[in-house]
Every structure is written in structure tokens, then in C-alpha cells.
Amino acid sequence: MFNPAALNLPNYPFKITQKDGLHFIFDEIRRKHLVLTPEEWVRQHFIRYLTGEKNFPSSLLQIEGGLNLNQTKKRSDILVYNNVGEKIMVIECKAPSVPITQATFDQAARYNSIYKAHWLAVTNGLHHYYAKIDHIKERFLFVEELPDYKDL
Secondary structure: OOOOOOOOOOOOOOOEEEEOOEEEEEEOOOOEEEEOOHHHHHHHHHHHHHHHOOOOOHHHEEEEEEEEEOOEEEEEEEEEEOOOOOEEEEEEEOOOOOOOOHHHHHHHHHHHHHHOOOEEEEEOOOOEEEEEEEOOOOEEEEEOOOOOHHHO
């Protein structure tokens, strides 16, 4: 029986199906059913939070996009663009059971060394951290609340 973790995000209705003993969740951005892992549960909730509460246009979200980092293929969880195609935010999602540590920020920062976005976010669905990046001074400014898309 599917037993989703309670998250520190609003509850959203999802299309969840079961086949061959696995649960699947429909990703409305990628328009396909995905195996419902704890990390995917967090990612799908955070996508809905971005689009529903923070007015992020779904057309400007790239989910699990590929990148090359030190000759290794990696995937960022969520990459946000502005309306002229510039990357403005990197979001790293973890399962609720995975604590947010310095290593989580380091992973997002490594991805962002390629993207050069001005915002980083990390979440495990329970705890969310947001940082504005000053690339010139090479520092992060943490903020309590994720700004609305128009204010990024």
C-alpha cells in the first residue's frame, strides 16, 4: 500500500496509479507517469508549490535536466529559467528521510558552477533552504521565504 510521507508543503491532488506492484505519479510538466519514489514525491510537491503558490510558469521549469560536470553526466532536479531563456534558479530535491547537509548545498553549488543561476534552493519536503547568490563576491545570502517568480 502506498504510504506517502507528510511534507511541509501544501497538499496537492496527484494522479497516482499502480502497476505491477509499483506506484506511479503523473508529472504534469513532462506529461508522463514516473515511478513514485520518496524523492519524486518531494519533487512533484515542490513543482506544484512553485507553480501554484509562487507563480512560477510551468513552461519555464526544466525537470531532471542533464548537464556535464567534470566529464560526468549529472541531472539537476529542477532548473528555472526566466522569460528570455536565462537560468535563474537551481533546485535540489531529496527524499524526506535525507537530511539537508552541507553536502546537499555543495551538490547544488557544483551544478550551479555550470549554470551560473542567481538562486539556489534545496528541499527534502520537510525543510527548505533558499539562497541568493552573489557570483562577484562568491557568497550566498540565505532568505527565509522563496520569493514569487516575478521578484527573482
